[in-house]
Amino acid sequence: DTGVSQDPRHKITKRGQNVTFRCDPISEHNRLYWYRQTLGQGPEFLTYFQNEAQLEKSRLLSDRFSAERPKGSFSTLEIQRTEQGDSAMYLCASSSPSRLKETQYFGPGTRLLVL
Amino acid sequence: AQSVTQLGSHVSVSEGALVLLRCNYSSSVPPYLFWYVQYPNQGLQLLLKYTSAATLVKGINGFEAEFKKSETSFHLTKPSAHMSDAAEYFCAKNAGNMLTFGGGTRLMVKP
Numbered sequence: 379d380t381g382v383s384q385d386p387r388h389k390i391t392k393r394g395q396n397v398t399f400r401c402d403p404i405s406e407h408n409r410l411y412w413y414r415q416t417l418g419q420g421p422e423f424l425t426y427f428q429n430e431a432q433l434e435k436s437r438l439l440s441d442r443f444s445a446e447r448p449k450g451s452f453s454t455l456e457i458q459r460t461e462q463g464d465s466a467m468y469l470c471a472s473s474s475p476s477r478l479k480e481t482q483y484f485g486p487g488t489r490l491l492v493l
Numbered sequence: 494a495q496s497v498t499q500l501g502s503h504v505s506v507s508e509g510a511l512v513l514l515r516c517n518y519s520s521s522v523p524p525y526l527f528w529y530v531q532y533p534n535q536g537l538q539l540l541l542k543y544t545s546a547a548t549l550v551k552g553i554n555g556f557e558a559e560f561k562k563s564e565t566s567f568h569l570t571k572p573s574a575h576m577s578d579a580a581e582y583f584c585a586k587n588a589g590n591m592l593t594f595g596g597g598t599r600l601m602v603k604p
Contacts, residue, residue: 382536411591418502420583420594421537434590469536471592481527482592484536 380404382485384470390491391460398456399488403472410453411482412445414438415467427453460492496520497586499595507603512571514598516558516584519565525587526567528558531597532580540582543567554578574602 383402391397403410408429413421424443426434429450439445442460447453457464467487473480500515518524525544529537541552548560558569567584579602585592 384536409590413592418597420497420585420597421592423591423593426590436591471537481539481542483539484529486536487534489534 382470382472382483384468384485384488386488387486388489388491390493392493393460393462395460396456396458397460397490398454399468399470399490400452400454401470401472401485402452403470404474404483407472407474407483408450409473409475409480410447411471411473412453412455413469413471415469415487416465421469424455457490460490462492465490465492496588496593497584497595499582499584499598501598502596503599503601505601505603506574508576509573512556512569512574512578512600514569514582514584514600516567516569516595517565518567518584518586520586520588523562526558526560527585527587527592528552528556528567528569529583529585530580531583537583540569574600576602576604578602 385400410427412424415421425445427447442458445455467489469487471482471484473482496519498517527542528540531537541550543550543560551557556571581597581599583597584595
């Protein structure tokens with residue numbers, strides 16, 4: 379049973395560079411979520427896809443951030459012109475709708491450090 | 494306004510002692526509530542969830558939580574702490590299509 383996977387696990391970049399992260403959800407899950415977690419805090423919602431459609435975006439998702447899920451399978455999160463404040467753990471989760479409120483299953487995260 | 498509050502950012506217990514991690518929520522409708530655990534440099538693992546079926550919910554690794562509507566609480570307990578329980582614990586509420594998390598409680602277990 380393959381869980382949610384994320385790549386890379388760690389990324390160090392210099393301020394002003396662009397970075398892209400990938401998330402592969404659990405195969406039968408049609409919903410995919412991105413969260414950001416800063417040190418000592420709980421995760422904060424960034425955006426959500428149902429299949430290939432991006433249905434909701436947080437105000438935290440500035441215009442430097444873009445997320446895609448082109449074929450309704452894997453997703454990418456790109457940050458352009460990175461800033462030191464972007465340093466955080468970026469978590470991806472997936473879920474499958476059911477009669478009960480769906481449970482979100484999380485990947486291991488990508489830890490970003492902007493120097 | 495914070496809709497999920499975890500009282501105590503750090504909790505320390507002795508091995509074998511009772512674990513109690515507190516979570517209070519605010520919601521205008523009956524919520525779905527979750528507890529996740531996060532080990533260092535890892536993602537979140539689901540411990541248990543409340544979906545209005547039963548107020549006492551049992552999860553993995555011997556943890557359980559009780560939903561108390563009158564107190565708007567969903568505290569996490571375990572009768573006897575193990576060293577392997579040392580981790581960060583997050584309470585979360587399902588708010589539409591997203592989870593809203595509390596600030597987390599770091600559990601330390603002393604030998």
